[in-house]
Amino acid sequence: MKRQNDTQSMGENLDLAGVFIKGVSEKYNLPFNEVLELLKKKEEKLLVPTYIFREKKLGILEALTKHLKEDGGLTYHKIAVILKRDDRVVWTTYNKAIKKKKESFSIAGQSRWVPVSIFTENLGPLESLSKYLVENSHLGISQAARLLDKNPKSVSACYLRSKIKSRK
Numbered sequence: 001m002k003r004q005n006d007t008q009s010m011g012e013n014l015d016l017a018g019v020f021i022k023g024v025s026e027k028y029n030l031p032f033n034e035v036l037e038l039l040k041k042k043e044e045k046l047l048v049p050t051y052i053f054r055e056k057k058l059g060i061l062e063a064l065t066k067h068l069k070e071d072g073g074l075t076y077h078k079i080a081v082i083l084k085r086d087d088r089v090v091w092t093t094y095n096k097a098i099k100k101k102k103e104s105f106s107i108a109g110q111s112r113w114v115p116v117s118i119f120t121e122n123l124g125p126l127e128s129l130s131k132y133l134v135e136n137s138h139l140g141i142s143q144a145a146r147l148l149d150k151n152p153k154s155v156s157a158c159y160l161r162s163k164i165k166s167r168k
Helices: 002-027 032-042 050-054 060-071 076-083 087-100 116-120 125-135 141-148 152-167
Strands: 047-049 113-115
Touching: 002 032, 047 050, 047 060, 050 060, 050 125, 050 141, 060 076, 060 087, 060 116, 060 125, 076 087, 076 116, 113 116, 113 125, 116 125, 125 141, 125 152, 141 152
Parallel strands: none
Antiparallel strands: 047 113
């Protein structure tokens, strides 16, 4: 009898996991298998969607801290540790972001997921993001610019600057 209950309970948990993954898949317009992969990677590294960087009112770092604080539920200190920045910088950046944009991010168009760890290099936030999208996601400059809703010349300049800084 115990074995049957354990099997039934495990089946219910798998059904709940499937419902959860399906819901996330539909909400974020991602294939079911990609959501599964993201869940596996979640343990390895913290990922953020690129749609948060499309907000014209916010800078890259402001969008990132706002997302990590509000959608990720992280404390200022935890964000500071992850980004290798001072707690006061994170607090100030977040407060500037909420003054510019009170509402949460809206999901529209295509998005990719990027690891937060790319923002800890000795590069500016857009330089880090441009470098990752071009070199790791294998996007062209114009594709990366469209994904971020940024000027292709800005993305190109930041990418070239990141290559120069990385050589030093």
